[in-house]
Amino acid sequence: MPRVSIIIPVYNGANYMREAIDSALAQTSSEVEVIVVNDGSRDGGATAEIARSYGDRIRYIEKENGGVSSALNRGIAEMRGRWFCWLSHDDRHLPEKVSTQLAFLDRNPEARIVGCNFEIIDEHGRVTSEFREHLSIVRTGREVLSSWIYGCGLMIDRAALIDAGLFNESNRTTQDLEMWLRLAERNPIHLIPDVLAQFRQHAEAGSQTETRYQREKDELFARILERFDAAYFEPAATTPRLRADLYWFLATNAMARQSWGGAKLAIARAWREWPSPRNPAFKARVIGPRLAVRMRVLLHAPRRVAGRLFRVIKG
Structure with missing residues (x-):
């Protein structure tokens, strides 16, 4: 039984999703499952074809389009691990992400949420900069709004997500900030200094109206x-x-x-x-x-x- 479930929500993600899936499968920890949730892609089957090419190395789910929040919630409903990780289809996890965060959680059994620092990459996967948060723990709403909590850098206890009410499916574009506020209201968000994820900036990102x-x-x-x-x-x-x-x-x-x-x-x-x-x-x-x-x-x-x-x- 996996301890960690990496959930990759995707909509028309053929250009970058293979890199995301490969980074999830390349984790040094063996206690990981990878779940790809296809949120009703309309790209002629390109997204589905890439996902299916991985066979039983991933769990692949298709659903009607409902936005990132609905895809994440579907993944949470299907996950078998205790710990939830979100990976956007155009971002990447570095190989030590899961093992480093699990080690922190094993040393701090009271913790239910842990995040990390991250690099920014361009459309070709080249590192352009690095982001380091100065806070080591976030407890208040003011700290949530003052810091940059990167969703794909977090590892969250599934029960904490359920307690907070899961992602707001009526909100398709700013769902992450609202969720971090609800989570921090109940549990401190620990932030470790390690750089463990990569956030991609490219022309296709944020294509919503x-x-x-x-x-x-x-x-x-x-x-x-x-x-x-x-x-x-x-x-x-x-x-x-x-x-x-x-x-x-x-x-x-x-x-x-x-x-x-x-x-x-x-x-x-x-x-x-x-x-x-x-x-x-x-x-x-x-x-x-x-x-x-x-x-x-x-x-x-x-x-x-x-x-x-x-x-x-x-x-």
Whole structure:
């Protein structure tokens, strides 16, 4: 029985998926199963042909198209291992990933989630840069949003995924961030310094429509504000002023992700939380005197106008 299940969701992935599957099969640990979930590819059977060429070295599942979240959830339902690993069809795991993370989990039996650092590769598989996270453990929502948790670098207890409610299938483009927030609410996310995965940047990545992506980013931040208590993001946020600071942090994080609708909602929360929004201290501390008038306009502006104003705020 495998300890680890590497799940590869794929949609029209013929260009890179062989590299992903080969990297999963090349793990130095022998306690691994590889599950490829074909999410209703429409490429004339090219994706299916590659997957089937591996025979019984992998488990191959076909389903109707439903997005990455639905493919991951299907893989989780089928997996036989305790530990879940996600591998995008265009990314790669380095050979020691599973064995290194299992060794960490064996040394730290209380841990249920462990991540790693990673390299960035181009369309030809050449390393272009390396990313190292400075945090060794993530416990709060603020830390989740402040760090770069790479989904394909994680190893997660299947039971922790189920406890968190699995991936949100209504969200096709930003499902990972929401899941990490729900996971960290229940279990610390440990991050080890080893570089164990490779994230590919290429022209085909993120081919979803900009309209859908923008809408789902805004919906994500709306759910974050509705779903999570302020104390989860910042345990010390026990006063209105500290909560206002927190919501301003959420607004700037939304801006960085170009979620103008989400930023607008967070700023409205900050404005309401501050003991006296008309107080000059609010203007100096949160938005700065130069932006005070613009902020009042922004809070009532349509989303498209808000986006332009936020770009000005960012400088």
